[in-house]
Amino acid sequence: xxxxxxxxxxxxxxxxxxxxxxxxxxxxxxxxxxxxxxxxxxxxxxxxxxxxxxxxxxxxxxxxxxxxxxxxxxxxxxxxxxxxxxxxxxxxxxxxxxxxxxxxxxxxxxxxxxxxxxxxxxxxxxxxxxxxxxxxxxxxxxxxxxxxxxxxxxxxxxxxxxxxxxxxxxxxxxxxxxxxxxxxxxxxxxxxxxxxxxxxxxxxxxxxxxxxxxxxxxxxxxxxxxxxxxxxxxxxxxxxxxxxxxxxxxxxxxxxxxxxxxxxxxxxxxxxxxxxxxxxxxxxxxxxxxxxxxxxxxxxxxxxxxxxxxxxxxx
Amino acid sequence: xxxxxxxxxxxxxxxxxxxxxxxxxxxxxxxxxxxxxxxxxxxxxxxxxxxxxxxxxxxxxxxxxxxxxxxxxxxxxxxxxxxxxxxxxxxxxxxxxxxxxxxxxxxxxxxxxxxxxxxxxxxxxxxxxxxxxxxxxxxxxxxxxxxxxxxxxxxxxxxxxxxxxxxxxxxxxxxxxxxxxxxxxxxxxxxxxxxxxxxxxxxxxxxxxxxxxxxxxxxxxxxxxxxxxxxxxxxxxxxxxxxxxxxxxxxxxxxxxxxxxxxxxxxxxxxxxxxxxxxxxxxxxxxxxxxxxxxxxxxxxxxxxxxxx
Numbered sequence: 336x337x338x339x340x341x342x343x344x345x346x347x348x349x350x351x352x353x354x355x356x357x358x359x360x361x362x363x364x365x366x367x368x369x370x371x372x373x374x375x376x377x378x379x380x381x382x383x384x385x386x387x388x389x390x391x392x393x394x395x396x397x398x399x400x401x402x403x404x405x406x407x408x409x410x411x412x413x414x415x416x417x418x419x420x421x422x423x424x425x426x427x428x429x430x431x432x433x434x435x436x437x438x439x440x441x442x443x444x445x446x447x448x449x450x451x452x453x454x455x456x457x458x459x460x461x462x463x464x465x466x467x468x469x470x471x472x473x474x475x476x477x478x479x480x481x482x483x484x485x486x487x488x489x490x491x492x493x494x495x496x497x498x499x500x501x502x503x504x505x506x507x508x509x510x511x512x513x514x515x516x517x518x519x520x521x522x523x524x525x526x527x528x529x530x531x532x533x534x535x536x537x538x539x540x541x542x543x544x545x546x547x548x549x550x551x552x553x554x555x556x557x558x559x560x561x562x563x564x565x566x567x568x569x570x571x572x573x574x575x576x577x578x579x580x581x582x583x584x585x586x587x588x589x590x591x592x593x594x595x596x597x598x599x600x601x602x603x604x605x606x607x608x609x610x611x612x613x614x615x616x617x618x619x620x621x622x623x624x625x626x627x628x629x630x631x632x633x634x635x636x637x638x639x640x641x642x643x644x645x646x647x648x649x650x
Numbered sequence: 651x652x653x654x655x656x657x658x659x660x661x662x663x664x665x666x667x668x669x670x671x672x673x674x675x676x677x678x679x680x681x682x683x684x685x686x687x688x689x690x691x692x693x694x695x696x697x698x699x700x701x702x703x704x705x706x707x708x709x710x711x712x713x714x715x716x717x718x719x720x721x722x723x724x725x726x727x728x729x730x731x732x733x734x735x736x737x738x739x740x741x742x743x744x745x746x747x748x749x750x751x752x753x754x755x756x757x758x759x760x761x762x763x764x765x766x767x768x769x770x771x772x773x774x775x776x777x778x779x780x781x782x783x784x785x786x787x788x789x790x791x792x793x794x795x796x797x798x799x800x801x802x803x804x805x806x807x808x809x810x811x812x813x814x815x816x817x818x819x820x821x822x823x824x825x826x827x828x829x830x831x832x833x834x835x836x837x838x839x840x841x842x843x844x845x846x847x848x849x850x851x852x853x854x855x856x857x858x859x860x861x862x863x864x865x866x867x868x869x870x871x872x873x874x875x876x877x878x879x880x881x882x883x884x885x886x887x888x889x890x891x892x893x894x895x896x897x898x899x900x901x902x903x904x905x906x907x908x909x910x911x912x913x914x915x916x917x918x919x920x921x922x923x924x925x926x927x928x929x930x931x932x933x934x935x936x937x938x939x940x941x942x943x944x945x946x947x948x949x950x951x952x953x954x955x956x957x958x959x
Contacts, residue, residue: 351773358773360847361766365778368763371817375798376785382794396797442688445681450667460945461689467937469876471894475901475930476695479702479716486698486716493714518691526948540669550670550677579789583879587902601792608793609883621791629788 386619406619417620419595420603427580427599430509432573435516439524440562444554446525447532459529462522470583473519477511478502503591511588512581527565535561567639575632578624600624696934703728703927710921728920728928736912738896738929745875745893745933748811752874756816757867761859763817764825765851779826785819792883799884810884811877811892821866828862829855861947868944872937893933901926 355362386406388399409417442462449455465473480486481501488498501507539557548556582601589597598606600620608617665672673681698718702710705720707727732738766772767779790798795814804810832855840854856863878894885891899905907925919925 354773358769361769361772362774364762364847364851365766368759368766368817368822369778369781371759371813372782372785372819374802375795375814376790376819377781379790379794379798382797383791385793385797445684448670448673448681450673458685458689460942461692463945463948464938464941465692467872467876467941468934469878469894471876471878471897471902472930472933475897475926476699478902479699479927479930480695484714484716486695486718489714489716522688522692537669541666544666544669544671550673553670575787586879586882587898590903604792609796614793618791618793621793625788625791632787 383618383622385615386622388615390614390618392614402615406615407623409616410620410623416594416598416607417603420598420600423597424578424580424599427509427512428577430513431516431580432570432577434513435521436569436573438517438521440528440566442521443525443528443532444558447529447558448550459522459525462525464522465519466523468519470519470587473515474584474587477515477518481511505592505596508588508592508596512584515584516581527569528562531562531565532558567642571632571635571639574635575628577631578628699927699930699934702923703931705924707921707924710924716923725920725924728924729932731912731920732925732928732932734912738893738900738912738932740889741891741893741896742932744808744890748808748877748892749871749874749936752812752816753867753871755812756818756870756874757863759817760821760866760870761825761856761863762851764822765829765855767822767826768829770830782819782822786823796883805884806886806890808885808890811880812874814880815873815877816870818870821869825859825862825866828859832858864944865947868940871940875933875936893929897929897933901930 382396385396385399387401387403388396389402389405390396390399446455446458449458468476478485481499482488483498483500483502485502491498501511504511535558540553543553543557578600580599580601582599582605585597585599585602586605589602594606604617604621604624607613608621611617698716701717701720704724704726705713705717706722706725709717709720709722733742763782767775767782769775799805799810799814804813836858837850837854840850845853876894877892878898881892881895885895888895900907907919907922909919912919
């Protein structure tokens with residue numbers, strides 16, 4: 336039998352089968368990893384249906400009552416606890432964008448301008464370390480340094496000064512969260528900026544130096560424009576994450592300062608859903624949060640394209 | 651001599667470094683101070699923690715809790731008391747298990763998937779890649795994830811901490827980019843010699859990608875060692891708690907450690923602060939031990955994904 340004896344659709348089927356057979360060793364390698372992604376990334380999406388149910392764990396999804404959009408009423412009507420969580424989330428995100436985000440750019444610029452590679456690597460080695468510490472460790476270390484009986488207050492008392500109250504203080508809570516985030520991740524965040532800086536064309540600097548540009552003008556007119564694409568990319572990613580702030584960090588420190596000052600959307604979902612038993616409402620909040628976050632990333636990416644930047648992806 | 655030559659002649663006296671004029675003295679002093687401060691902010695808390703965990707009980711009590719520099723010799727009783735059986739020792743074993751088993755599984759699954767996706771033009775390649783990429787865009791959410799772990803019967807099992815995070819889509823993309831960048835001649839010639847797909851991956855792909863595998867292994871390892879919330883969410887039985895949860899209980903929440911929590915019965919208990927700092931140290935030290943070996947590969951591992959992906 337020759338190829339002509341088959342109808343086109345038969346030929347396609349046969350070629351799918353042969354390709355499948357030919358590539359089966361490759362597909363076999365892909366299967367375990369794909370199964371994990373499908374099971375823990377895609378399959379849970381289905382669990383969002385409980386946002387439309389009066390979910391009771393002992394009844395399960397199949398037997399819990401369907402309630403339509405009732406769970407979303409909490410969001411629409413503006414339940415005070417929910418609004419408080421939204422407010423705290425947005426304030427923390429704003430602080431992190433304005434204060435935390437630019438910090439590694441400054442550090443990267445300083446490191447990039449160092450003449451000695453040895454010194455630069457030494458500093459990098461040190462400032463990357465906190466990134467690899469868990470939030471439990473970071474919070475514990477901050478308590479040991481700033482707490483009521485911590486290093487600083489010990490010293491202050493020993494020298495006859497009044498101790499300062501930072502840990503457990505409601506007023507200082509945002510400042511505390513911000514300084515912890517900066518301590519943990521400023522150093523690590525320089526890695527991307529440094530990589531981009533090292534790729535900027537040297538001849539631009541040389542040409543501008545010949546034209547008499549000072550170091551400051553070179554930084555302003557060559558270095559910072561060179562960083563623009565990566566800054567825009569990171570801001571887009573940050574926008575998608577703007578409803579996600581410091582979950583583990585806050586869960587660890589919520590006891591001391593109370594819900595008013597510390598509740599964010601993620602802790603609201605955890606405290607009300609898994610701890611408090613309002614599964615449906617919490618799932619509804621989580622679902623709305625995910626949808627808004629996705630819309631923010633896609634929207635920001637589109638705006639970046641309009642402005643003529645690369646963004647995260649093309650398309 | 652033309653005008654241009656005269657101009658450059660005048661500028662030639664200026665020393666350029668990397669295209670930039672030499673920094674002036676104020677700038678250099680300013681940078682030195684700045685870098686010293688940020689390094690100090692990282693280093694000093696750790697020095698305080700190490701010193702307190704090693705100081706003698708008398709010195710800790712006299713200092714009112716904290717010691718910056720132990721002057722009366724070193725005392726290991728805090729470490730002895732937490733490592734001689736009891737809650738902390740058990741948590742250490744659990745954490746070690748999660749980290750070793752989790753990292754091994756994660757590396758294997760991530761690298762095999764990355765390898766399969768790097769074989770462009772094979773059946774279903776584009777669809778699978780798209781599935782991996784799209785999963786980067788959204789997060790399944792806390793409650794749905796919990797329900798799935800519950801449905802799979804993993805609650806209160808250490809696998810609930812290991813499996814859900816053992817394939818990071820981002821790491822898959824990084825590894826894939828690295829595999830694609832390998833010289834295709836080597837792989838093709840081995841294939842012509844009749845090597846199977848698995849052999850290509852195991853004997854050629856992996857050995858050529860040691861740097862990126864090391865970095866990703868570090869990320870997974872640190873992630874497992876540090877895993878806190880997954881454990882808090884899924885493990886109710888406190889005998890299965892990893893180190894991070896024990897650290898939270900005794901150090902962050904300040905629950906007093908009694909003799910019944912420790913193995914060394916009969917010995918006098920070291921001061922609470924010393925024990926707390928010793929627990930903190932044993933959760934930090936493993937990371938600090940692995941870190942220097944992998945640090946030099948960071949740029950490679952982190953950036954291949956960002957640049958080529």
